[in-house]
Amino acid sequence: MPTTLFAQFLNFHFGAAVTRLLLSLHIQPTYPTAPITDTFAMELLVFFALLVYFIIVRVTLSVEKPAAFQHLAEITHEFVSEQGESIIGHGFERFTGFLAVLGLFILIANLMGLIPGLKSPTADVVVPLGFALVTFVYYHYHGVRANGFAYIKQFLGPVWWLYPLMFLIEIISHFARILSLTVRLYANIFAGDLVTLAFFSLVPLGIPLLFMGLHMFVAVVQAYVFFLLAAVYLSMAVAHDH
Numbered sequence: 442m443p444t445t446l447f448a449q450f451l452n453f454h455f456g457a458a459v460t461r462l463l464l465s466l467h468i469q470p471t472y473p474t475a476p477i478t479d480t481f482a483m484e485l486l487v488f489f490a491l492l493v494y495f496i497i498v499r500v501t502l503s504v505e506k507p508a509a510f511q512h513l514a515e516i517t518h519e520f521v522s523e524q525g526e527s528i529i530g531h532g533f534e535r536f537t538g539f540l541a542v543l544g545l546f547i548l549i550a551n552l553m554g555l556i557p558g559l560k561s562p563t564a565d566v567v568v569p570l571g572f573a574l575v576t577f578v579y580y581h582y583h584g585v586r587a588n589g590f591a592y593i594k595q596f597l598g599p600v601w602w603l604y605p606l607m608f609l610i611e612i613i614s615h616f617a618r619i620l621s622l623t624v625r626l627y628a629n630i631f632a633g634d635l636v637t638l639a640f641f642s643l644v645p646l647g648i649p650l651l652f653m654g655l656h657m658f659v660a661v662v663q664a665y666v667f668f669l670l671a672a673v674y675l676s677m678a679v680a681h682d683h
Contacts, residue, residue, distance in 0.1 A: 443478060445483070445558060455477065463476060491546060522537055532587075547626070550568065552661075555653055561634055564627070566623065568627075573618070574619060577615070577619050583679055595611070595678070
């Protein structure tokens with residue numbers, strides 16, 4: 442059953458409609474009276490937070506007197522652009538939007554577990570899996586878009602008589618990236634949330650703050666690692682010198 446107040450609020454107002462929708466699709470919700478899970482509610486909260494953030498940045502844009510949100514947006518854009526240029530190289534600009542939103546969404550989702558009454562949606566394996574699948578589809582799409590049919594050369598290797606073996610190995614390797622991205626993010630955030638919660642239940646003050654700081658550090662690092670790997674996979678997919 443959902444335990445966060447936001448999930449309970451959503452279920453109170455929209456739960457019946459969601460249940461009807463799921464049943465019409467022949468999906469039986471685990472809790473028909475509360476079909477909206479904490480994970481989905483937290484993801485929705487992150488989405489709204491980012492939407493509000495981007496709207497504020499857009500409506501307060503100013504050359505003469507930039508506001509705090511504009512400064513933050515400029516720092517984020519500069520960071521993503523620098524990383525994109527150094528990793529992807531020429532043409533990196535088309536990917537900055539995806540990489541920026543991906544990194545920000547994961548970062549905020551990771552940090553939500555530190556706020557009383559909220560949970561980190563990335564502590565549920567389905568969410569990191571979703572990020573991994575989106576990244577997987579995105580970089581392959583742009584690989585095909587940049588190279589056309591020649592994109593298949595990336596899976597064949599340099600020696601023609603090894604093409605079948607190399608193709609099989611590369612296919613397994615690419616699908617293994619989904620597992621790697623998913624497990625790395627999920628395991629670290631789930632463990633961080635669990636340890637922080639355990640110490641807060643045992644010792645309400647003092648020591649748990651150290652684990653909160655550690656959890657915050659892990660949350661930032663894991664968001665950056667996911668962002669970095671997404672950029673690396675994109676750079677390999679769109680390269681023309683396979």
